[in-house]
Amino acid sequence: MPVDLATVRRIARLAHIAISDAEAPALQGELNAILTFVEALEAVDVTGVEPMTSVTPMKLPMREDVVTDGEIEPQVLANAPLAEDGFFLVPKVVE
């Protein structure tokens, strides 16, 4: 199922990656090449087959309710592009 330019732009918005009008057609071609490649799967009979939930058979391990982490502000902020008074700063978000 090929994608049209409007879909390419919608996906780029969902993925939060800016694409220019110039880039869009080439990107559309690339995506369609991949989608054509995976189209072969439509023909496979998957009746009664469960989707894989875990590659290795094991139970989800649970941990004890003990505080073992946190209180490491310097580490949390060490690589921040912009921080002030212990907060991460971003351009204003309008609710």
Added chain:
Amino acid sequence: MAATPANSKLIKGATGEWEVIVGLEVHAQVNSRAKLFSGASTEFGGAPNAHVSLVDAAMPGMLPVINRECVAQAVRTGLALKAQINCRSIFDRKNYFYPDLPQGYQISQYKNPIVGEGEIQVDLTPEHSIRVGVERLHLEQDAGKSLHDQSPTMSFVDLNRSGVALMEIVSKPDLRSAEEARAYVGKLRSVLRYVGSCDGDMEKGNLRADVNVSVRRPGEPLGTRCEIKNVNSIRFIGQSIEVEARRQIAVIEDGGVIEQETRLFDPVRGETRSMRSKEEAHDYRYFPDPDLLPLEIEQAWIDALAAELPELPDAKKARFLADYGLSPYDATVLVADRETADFFEAAVKHGGAARDPKAVANWIMGDLSASANAQNLPVSDAGLSSAALATLVDLIGEGVISGKIAKDLLVMLLGPDKGADPRALVEARGLRQVTDSGAIERAVEAVIAANPDKAEQAKGKPGMLGWFVGQVMKATGGKANPQAVSDVLKARLGL
């Protein structure tokens, strides 16, 4: 199914009557020491980004590990809601971008939640209750906090709350009015506090609701609903429903159509507003989180948790009605809060003696509550022990003090004489009431002798008895038994 008396909840519009349909999605912060998938603390407050681990900050290569106690709290809550506990449930990623969502996705549960259908019995009045269905309960991560008012151009992001465990409890659309919705949240909050899975502190944001409202003419299919997000007080839940229902009715009666949208309640303006629309509705692209396996819990563990559950409000209320002969009103008030109920029982049973439960209840619901509220403390913690309350009630029952003196005694016990033994205090302050008829008669004679004109007038005016009683009480330093004084005065004045 809500069993509402027909027509009593309907709203009158310009063109006829309307039914309001309400469903609530309550987000309850799980009572646990550490977060749902990280070992950082859930403590309220703290310096910005203090209670944040590398996992919470979504550093490259970080992975979630689930906290057993959070799972247990969800199971306990499900059991209290008489709900289906799912031994196998899946954690899904809900993908969207927001600065307080560091991973770019929230770990939640979509199609396979840990708890399925259940129900809550909600008392609208002490005698009349409705059954409200619960659709499901699931576990999910809370997001961090963005402060937008610290600067004109920048938002400040604090991830302390990011990753804290939340239980999302979804009701069925069984509620039919603001009043029912308020009662539902109140009861749910009470149940959560009984179970201990959430402290229900709405001021701290530990309990908040998304309110879904739609309207329809009675008998017609469901209308389009709007969701009012993040309402953080029971009062506002009620107000927002009323405001939104009327808005929808007005739109429809004007010939318009309700758009399915997310709205915010503005309590100052008393209106709901559409949230700034994004270009698209969110496509969350839910899929099972590949860093986590399906959660599998054993029935044996569920049974063990069930065995440890405390007596829940409905059962406690039924027992109070049966064992203590309390009125439905009193029983409802006392069981609303577990600590109060326990305090009441401890006072009734203190010392193994039987004392009048109704008397104990009245003191708790009256003077003691008033003092507790003024101190912003729970009744059980207001400064009077259950033993002391029991003693107070005994002193009245034994006739040692009158009800009026008891009130004064209570003030002392809550104030300058905190922790004192009431019996000892009565003796020390000479608070024993005067019941000796001779002494009372002498006091009455003295007051009548001092006020002969009034005594004459009183013969025809029964209302003046009160003044005389007051005078005699003053003369005896408040210690005379008021009933006895009244009886003697009536006889002497010929009333």
Added chain:
Amino acid sequence: MEIELSDLTSLTLAEARDGLKAKRFSSRELTEAHLQAMARAKGLNAYIVETPEQALAMAKASDAKLAAGNAGPLEGLPIGVKDLYATKGVHTQACSRILDGFKPTYESTVTAHLWRDGAVMLGKLNMDEFAMGSSNETSYYGPVASPWLPPNWSAEKARAALGGDKRGLLAPGGSSGGSAAAVAARLCLAATASDTGGSIRQPAAFTGIAGIKPTYGRCSRWGIVAFASSLDQAGPLARTARDCAIMLGSMAGHDPKDSTCVDRPVPNYEAAIGASIKGMTIGIPREYRLDGMNPEIEALWRRGADWLRTAGAKVVDVSLPNTRHALPAYYIVAPAEASSNLARYDGVRYGLREPGADILELYENTRAKGFGAEVRRRLMIGTYVLSAGYYDAYYVRAQKIRTLIKRDFETVFADGVDAILTPATPSPAFGIGEKGSADPVEMYLNDVFTVTVNMAGLPGLVAAAGKSAEGLPLGLQLIGRPFDEETLFSLGHAIEEAAGRAPFPEPWWG
């Protein structure tokens, strides 16, 4: 016996380990020899960050431990680390611009194990951006040149190309291209790598070295930049199967910080090297014989089966009917998981931040600038296949096919097969700039023999099995039962012995 400094880099990891223990040389000497080799080899672009001071400090500490008789299993041995692994205080960017300047304050569990066991860190190795690629050509830091000369190229011609855009020089494979090139060029004794669809095994085959992707869950993923969570696995690249076994022994192990990491004891993998393979049953899956298959690869495969038969194994035909669906299914599942795993790269808390009038612009500009073309392609495909209306048709379907693929293997193993022998790659190494520019799928086809193993979560090992007619390395792949890496090490060693150890290329690069 005097050992030349330059000879020190010719030792295998095992030989170096034994030499240190026998006090024939010191870790400092060993480390210096490698640092010198690295200095000469900058043109190859295998290392993107070198850590000589740290390396020498670690070597010094190791020498003290060796002297005190306190040596760990990897004591004093110089190792290279793929840029995908978080190394505390040291550049960690998954070779992407979006992690510009990122220096983690933490160490990945796997590398922590290496340092615990005494290894010495030489630096961070080049890779395809976010591990997405099969040739190391998508790296923000530029391509890596394989130390193997293209057929009929002179050293001069190669050196000239090194100085330019490297076009025509051989790709070392990917995504662990830098790791493979460094091992083959003797710039480290071994390297850490990762494998999501073949990123250890394909480069191993291209550069004539050994590599193993262990069973999913054998090693911890904590602190390794995530690409596709249900497929990613850490593993070593080294010059021999024995070296890989030694490395895996340190890398593997339970980690409570990774919910998908199993709690199983780590066996002595090295003990499996040289163990008899008599009586083992080797499966040859007919579906791996592709139409138009490279005849040299087919001949190599047959030769490999003969070697194992000669060594006493039984060789049988088996069927893995869903093999051909693995690659398309992989290119749905992996991008889908990646699209979610890479959402955290948003310019807010670390890495690149591009200016924007509002938060939305900040996100979009940062990610547009920070991600390369291949990563962008895969994130968009991933976003698409998870989106409303397509989730069932693509993602769920691909996960069902995954169940079928795993079931194929389970059936074959249940029938008594101990390991499966297949080619590792459809061809020997190709040239840089040769593939993928017109059609992204062309590059993806490199993974055709390797992705099945990740989809089923099984262990897969590649051993050097000879040379093509043009003198380029060729490798063979062995696929094993879950957590039976030992069988793979035994078989891999048997193949190496049969193929004979070919020398690694002499430095033409500097």
